Amino acid sequence: MLQLIANAKNNPKKVAIVDQGKEYTYQDLSNSSNAVASMLLGDKSDLNESPVAFMVSPGFDYVATQWGIWRAGGIAVPLCITYPLPSLQYVIEDTQASIIVVGEEYQNILNEYQKDPKFKFFNVSDSKQFSRSFTLPEISKDRPAMILYTSGTTSLPKGVLTTHANIESQISTLVKAWEWSSDDYILEILPLHHVHGIINVLCCALWSGATVEFLNQFSAKEVFKIFLKGKLNVFMAVPTIYFKLISEWEKLSEEEQKELHQAMSNFRLMISGSAALPVSVMEKWKEISGHYLLERYGMTEIGMAVSNPYHGERRAGHIGQPLPGVLLRTVDEEGQPVNAGDPGEIQIKGPSVFKEYWGKPEATAKSFTEDGWFKTGDIAVLEDNYYRILGRDSIDIIKSGGYKISALEIEEVLRKHTEIKDCGVVGIPDEEWGELVVAALVADKEFDTKELNSWIRERMPSYKTPRKYIFIPDLPRNVMGKVTKNELKKLF
Template identity: 30%
Template sequence: MEPLAARTIPDLVRAGAVHFRDREAIVDGAVRLTYAQLGEEVNRFAAALAARGVGKGDRVALWAPNSWRWIVAALGIVTAGGVLVPLNTRFKGAEAGYILRRGGARLLLVEDGFLGNRYVESLTAAAETHESGTSDLPDIVTFDQWEEFVGGGAASGGAAGPDVTVTPDDLSDLFFTSGTTGQPKGAMLTHRQSTELYVTWSALAGLVEGDRYLLVNPCFNTFGYKAGVIACLLRGATVVPQAVFDVRETLEVVQRERITVLPGPPTLYTSMLDHPDRTRFDLSSLRVAVTGATTVPVVMIERLRDELKLRTVLTAYGLTESCGTATMCRPDDDPHTVATTCGTALPGVEVRVDGHTGEVLVRGYNVMRGYFEDPRATADAIDADGWLHTGDVGVLDERGYLRITDRLKDMFIVGGFNAYPAEIEQVLARHPAVAEVAVVGTPDERLGEVARAFVVTRGPADPGELTAYCKERLANYKVPREFVFVPELPRNASGKVLKTTLRSR
């Protein structure tokens, strides 16, 4: 079987080990794994999981930054028949604990201490105070225990991997995404969706065997994992994971590893283009950029083509519930089209807009199977005709190109990360000085948008104290950058807060 024909991720790993055998699969600092070696590492890890009791359909959470270990662990989970549940590295204990409980995770794999974050300690503290809704925690294995853990599976057939049958329509992962309620929900996606969609994506992006792909987009995000790891495995490209985006380090890695493909949010490219030492680095290997997630300046697209000489610069649109992608520009689209639209629907995917300008609906093989153990939320998201209601507002031009103009939901995007006002509001509402609060996204030159909180207080309130309070309980990108104290929140006749009014301020 050729990798492009594989419709399960374990089959994809096995096919790559044969088809791209001696080609580099992953380069992570001093660690360099060929496709054959990757296959061996994945089998060893899957065997260790099986020895730990992980079986078909069991959910296994992964809380770690981009690295060769993240990739091996993720691929090992699904090879063991499990379901991958990624956790955002910026989460605090209560946020992670909620997802572990909601997803019914049997095991948590964690790189404890990343950027000074004591994840296990934070998780344990949240469990002890019931902040995450339960005191129960899953079995935990830290990356410090990697060799010991993998060694434990050696007696269980580590070379061949566990004896389990995985089919294309089995669940491969649960990526949790929040709604307007602020409560994360697990989007159920299958092996077939994860492989078939990114055959198309990788073809449109022009990804080819031998490409070297700098993976800056976090793997805990659908796009980072599937348009990164899965797409590279399909095409025989080399994944070069970067744990934290640092512009100078990125420039150095592009030069050293001769990176050819670099997807990321617009802030990544503007940071590179505007870096004072950029011209000191040889970036001539770069060929492909794919962006999206927020407003894309036309001048940025032009600069990528003119200054960095990129041959392919594309934008795309998708959401977790659509397996990460629904529309995409084409390689021959002009800079204005690339910057002002998200492209057209991928083959096999339909995109519709209710009215001339209205909610964007998506239907096709890429739409999730539903939210995990949440039929009510599933019915709210996917109608009887199979249309996924995205909550985004847009318009389709005469060519079928989609332009996103607004959001029905309150969600906004901070440097490529989704932020949900209801979740932030729930945290702030627990502060003794806060009587009422409403959070909106506000434009930010560097991050695209950031949170601004409008607060009705019960008495004297200090913005610094509120910031510190949020930082203890929320990932940093969710923390409001500004607190505006108001005597009351604007409301309509039915009592609903008028966030459009707040945004206009």
């Protein structure tokens, strides 16, 4: 049995999950994931690495579904619950998933797949009527486990395939580095189609026998209410969330601020990641919570690779040192290692590194050096034994609110609008979001961009929607006709 799932047997009566006020034990999770596996298998003995797409709200049913897919021998493909249909279709079609599991509230969104005989379509609530008396398949660690989608430098997202061995390495590395234990209690507020929410929060907690409380709809007020209950001792979020929490804290009375400060001072660990944390936010959070946030670095393809120390100095603006078991080097454009103090691309080796880009052997090959180092595309410099990220090697990747967003993908959608002749999308610095997605539009006449945003959100996830627009006669270009995006940024 996979280690993550086997660990649940260590303390079956312990509360694993708190979902909408209801408590579920590790035994409940084991039983329900067994039922999901039985439902998916039917009369089969093994799903034999079939991709299973699932659209289930964060909470107990999500975890039972994820574990059930793994226990049945499938590859888990989590779908984002806020994506519009075209984005969901892209993932389902790219993975060629023929099995789909949904929560009740998402059944209508994927209704066309339910009607298509080529798909096996399940509602997770139906698993409650399943039981299985015979043994589930034995899953080896080298088998594929999960496909998560990330936007690279091209306009279309790529599916990142990790094995069970990759996932176990990612989890066990963090459990050791951040000293997880069964006494921990964490709040899950991060999206569960990203490595941050799935691995760093959910899987690390459950591997350790800790408790995970879910808050499906983010609200700074609700987060503070949960803080005041005194159960939490670990918290992880992206910089945008810390910015919103600080804004909410500033509205409180002095007495309420003191009460919250006392509650937060009892936490053992608070972490920020998925985007660069502004030093001003880190310092303000230290003032209101008593905690100097632990900043770390990772990506979908590698899990977490670098971290500020759990014990010792946490340096603002720096991501820290490589985690145990992670090999890291920084190289120049010719692939030669650079000296400390000189900028270079981060390259990673180790058991946490993903297997391949799903169905894209050429993209996979291009992402690795001949001697097996994964090329992250992130430029960093080593300063007094701490790494500091300088930025991407491609200006077409925008980091906003914890997401990596492809400007090219947004441009392709914008160009389909009847009023837009051409466009250029860039990211501009923003304290709350890290970078703000903005767009320059070339059109015969200016028009209402609020209506444009509504149009975009029918075709793309809302976090990719530009926050600012300008209308210009033409885009700045070089002699080769390519848009010069650094010049475009200056217009904002």
